[in-house]
Amino acid sequence: MRHRATVAAAAILLLGLVAGCGRAVNQAQNATGNAAGAAPKVNFKVGLVTDSGGLNDHGFNHLSDVGLKKAEAELGVQGSVVESKSESDYVPNLQRFAQQGYNLVIAVGFLMDEAVKQVAPQYPNTKFLIIDDPITGINNVTSAMFKTEQCGYLVGAMAGLMEKRTGIPGMNAQNVLGVVGGQKIPPVDSYIAGFIQGVKKTDPDGKVIVKYVNSFTDQAGGSQVAQTEIAGGADIVFQVAGGSGIGVINAAKSAGVYAIGVDADQNYVAPNTVIVSALKGVDTATYDVIRDTLNNQFKSGVQYFDLANNGVGISKPIGVVPSDIVNQVNDLANQIKSGAITVSDQMPQS
Amino acid sequence: MSVLTNPQLWASTLAMTVPLALPAIGGTFSERAGVVNIAMEGIMLIGAFFGVAFSYWTGSPWLGLVLGVLMGGLLAAIFAWAAIRLAADQVVLGMAVNIFASGLTAFLLNTLFGYGGTPPETPSLPFVSLPGLGPVFAHQSVLLYVMLAIVVISHWFLFHTRLGLRIRAVGENPLAADTAGLNVWRLRYIGVIVGGMLSALGGVYLSIGILNSFDVDMTNGRGFIALAAMIFGKWTPVGSFLASLLFGFATALGVALQGQGVSPDLLSMIPYVLTILALAGLVGRSTPPAADGIPYTPIR
Numbered sequence: 001m002r003h004r005a006t007v008a009a010a011a012i013l014l015l016g017l018v019a020g021c022g023r024a025v026n027q028a029q030n031a032t033g034n035a036a037g038a039a040p041k042v043n044f045k046v047g048l049v050t051d052s053g054g055l056n057d058h059g060f061n062h063l064s065d066v067g068l069k070k071a072e073a074e075l076g077v078q079g080s081v082v083e084s085k086s087e088s089d090y091v092p093n094l095q096r097f098a099q100q101g102y103n104l105v106i107a108v109g110f111l112m113d114e115a116v117k118q119v120a121p122q123y124p125n126t127k128f129l130i131i132d133d134p135i136t137g138i139n140n141v142t143s144a145m146f147k148t149e150q151c152g153y154l155v156g157a158m159a160g161l162m163e164k165r166t167g168i169p170g171m172n173a174q175n176v177l178g179v180v181g182g183q184k185i186p187p188v189d190s191y192i193a194g195f196i197q198g199v200k201k202t203d204p205d206g207k208v209i210v211k212y213v214n215s216f217t218d219q220a221g222g223s224q225v226a227q228t229e230i231a232g233g234a235d236i237v238f239q240v241a242g243g244s245g246i247g248v249i250n251a252a253k254s255a256g257v258y259a260i261g262v263d264a265d266q267n268y269v270a271p272n273t274v275i276v277s278a279l280k281g282v283d284t285a286t287y288d289v290i291r292d293t294l295n296n297q298f299k300s301g302v303q304y305f306d307l308a309n310n311g312v313g314i315s316k317p318i319g320v321v322p323s324d325i326v327n328q329v330n331d332l333a334n335q336i337k338s339g340a341i342t343v344s345d346q347m348p349q350s
Numbered sequence: 351m352s353v354l355t356n357p358q359l360w361a362s363t364l365a366m367t368v369p370l371a372l373p374a375i376g377g378t379f380s381e382r383a384g385v386v387n388i389a390m391e392g393i394m395l396i397g398a399f400f401g402v403a404f405s406y407w408t409g410s411p412w413l414g415l416v417l418g419v420l421m422g423g424l425l426a427a428i429f430a431w432a433a434i435r436l437a438a439d440q441v442v443l444g445m446a447v448n449i450f451a452s453g454l455t456a457f458l459l460n461t462l463f464g465y466g467g468t469p470p471e472t473p474s475l476p477f478v479s480l481p482g483l484g485p486v487f488a489h490q491s492v493l494l495y496v497m498l499a500i501v502v503i504s505h506w507f508l509f510h511t512r513l514g515l516r517i518r519a520v521g522e523n524p525l526a527a528d529t530a531g532l533n534v535w536r537l538r539y540i541g542v543i544v545g546g547m548l549s550a551l552g553g554v555y556l557s558i559g560i561l562n563s564f565d566v567d568m569t570n571g572r573g574f575i576a577l578a579a580m581i582f583g584k585w586t587p588v589g590s591f592l593a594s595l596l597f598g599f600a601t602a603l604g605v606a607l608q609g610q611g612v613s614p615d616l617l618s619m620i621p622y623v624l625t626i627l628a629l630a631g632l633v634g635r636s637t638p639p640a641a642d643g644i645p646y647t648p649i650r
Contacts, residue, residue: 054456054566055465062465184614211608214618218570219563220369220556221601224362227489228605231358243565246467250561254477254489269470 039076044104044294046071047097048081049090051109053216055083057242059263060282064108064131067286075294090115098123104293106286107131110187116141127298129289131282132187134302142299144285147306148187149194149345150336151278152238154314155260156198157332158276159236161325162258163203168320170256171235175205178234180225180248181212182241188212190345191240191262191278197343201332209234213244222247230255236275238262249274258320265315276317281305308337357485359606364490365560367591367598368497369394369552369569373576374583374590375504376548380426381585382508383541384521385433386643388444389426390549391573392451397422397550398557399455402564403462406472411558415475415551418558422550423543425451430542434535437645448573456566467563474562491559493551497591500548504587517541521639524646534646549573578625584636593628597621 048068050061061083068079080102082093090112097105098119103126107116110132120128120141128141135143156177162168163175179195181188192210199206209229213221222244226237230251237252238260239245245262246269252259253273261267261277285305292298305311314333317326335341353359373390380387400421405414429447432438463469478495480487508514519527520537528534552572557564575597582596583589604617629636 056456056460056467056566058467065465209609211605212614214614215570217565217567219561219565219568220366221570223560224366224602225605227365228358228362228602231356231361243568246563246565247561250563268466 039074041078042076042294044075044077045097045100045102046077046079046104046106046290047100047102048079048106049093049097049108049112050081050083051090051111052084052086053109053242055081057216058246058266058269059242060131060280061108063264063280063282064106064286067283068106068290070283070287071290075291077290077294087111091119094119094128095122098126102126104129104290106289108282109133110185127293129286129293131285136301139300140298142289143302144282144289145302145304146187146280146282146285146312147190147304147343147345148278148280148312149190149197149343150307151280151312151314152191152194153198153201153336153341153343154194154329154333155238155276155278156195156200157202158198158314158317158321158325158329159195159238159260160199160201160203160206161328162236162275162321163199163206165322165325168322170258170320172233172257174233174235175203176207176209176233176235178226178229178232178237179208179210180222180229180237180239180241180245181210182216182244183214184212186345188240189347192238193345193347194343195238196348198332202328207233213241215244216242218244219247219250223251226251227255230257236260238278261315267315267318272318272320274318275321277315279313279315281311281313285311307333353603353606356606359602360486361489362602362605363595363599364486364494365598366601367594368491368494368555368559369572370576370579370594370597371497371501371591372552372555373549373573374579374594375500375587376545376552377577377580378583378585378587378590379504379508379517379545379548380542381580381642382521382639383517383538383545384524384639384641384644384646385430385538385542386440386444387429387542387545388441388574388577389429389447389451389546390552390576391569391571392444392448393422393425393429393546393549394553394556394569394573395451395455395567396425397553398568399458399553399564401550401554402468402472402557402562403458405474405558405562406469409473411473411475414473414558415554418554419547419550422553423547426543426546426549427539429546430539433542434538434645437647440643440645452567455564459564459566467565470563472558472562474558474560491555493555493559496551497555500551501587501591504548508587513540518639520646521641524641524644525649528646528649534648538646549576552576575621575625578629581636581638582625582628585638596624596628600624 107130226248235257239248249259253270397418401418404417405411579593582593600621
């Protein structure tokens, strides 16, 4: 009796595990079936593998999925997404799509570098796209790199100009800005490096406090780090911390100061707090590579997305940012596009 | 040492103590009754998710709190049934609950709220500032004060009431307790379920106490740190609280010291190094309840 009940309990828990972990979302039917006026289906399959941040990272995994959905609706490709729960899932998840004969497999994130280098050569008939990581020398791999130091520079310049201006509600008298990073890795630090250079340009005396949460999924931690910076005088906080960043925006909102969003336009999180967002066009890049691959124009090697080709940018600032500041920032954007200003992706030595 | 005199450090310490102390005391209840509970992480996630979900659906963060805690109690009850009635291995079971809760909350978040996450207009529990106590208490969640009350009440309950004595008795020597006429299973159920509700309250603190949103795995391992705090605190509510305070301080100090020339990766290790040092005997022997983790079959 007891034995049978134990087996039953184990079975129930196992079912839960399967339901919980097997979060492979086959969106092919959904997207193409529901979208009114969708493009005719073509026999072209695209698999998307997220990194451990998952689809609800409010950032680049999410944006990549947005790009895939757009391609499903407009190009008629069949998309499928699998979320990685941990780093050990990367190789099997990539292999799964490649083995099933997918035409294009998208690996989202710097963290999948080794996995792609290992899997791609085994499946020469499948094309691979990796976001945020430069891989060269493998014929069926293309890399999308984003010059996020450029959009980081622009929001930094804007924040610096705001600091120097007096009379903006919510701003204190101290010339201090905050940055909250997720982890100290290149795709995060390129944003921060740009931000610091932008502040230096418009507000040379401004002090920038940089701290890391050491997690992309710890909202409470993000909130604490932001509160520490706000207590140190920061009245604009730039978050580059994925899911943890939602906690940063929350802390800024509850302290009555301002935040700057990252990757996607995050104004929706706190409309009166997020003054602007540094945008990374992962959605556009994903869509473009799918389109090019579909049209047999796949290019291996590294493709750069920057301000000049609208691969990165900034969102429309909210009303609290004076319009002359917005104009000055737009002017700086043009100087970066023309090459008059170059922005480094390396953190300044402190 | 301007770092140590900065009130923000101490405010952060207190804020980071709450989500450790509540599950640590919750674990204490469970283990004092003789059931090893490593499921705090999972139960916290359930509390965090349902706290935010019901806060949004009902418009009342207090209802969110109550229902989040009840859902945590429900999961703890299922865990207790398998651990007590079915005599399943409690460590395996606890791990299963953790993985189950992580998957379930991720699934529910994406199904009910979509990838945009929980709505930003979700109401959260109020912050309370105690006048006269300075900036450390200027912006703390109401649950900080609830937690402090729970520390005192739990201590009184476990060590100064008849029911508390009985719960401890079934964790030390269930056969003797049974012989004396106590219902071992019922007392163990009480310990596990009350413990689960306290852990869930820790989760509620994370989601609607200091924020108003839920994200996948947002507990970020705090349930396991709480486990260490419980052992460090020698299976007592006050000890668990003091150990959590130390871990909370280590976390806050790690944040405060960043940007002073030390790698953030090294600083983030401080709480874990403290855990190892603590468990390696700095606090003297830490003896668990004698019957902790051993299922009991009543003599009738």
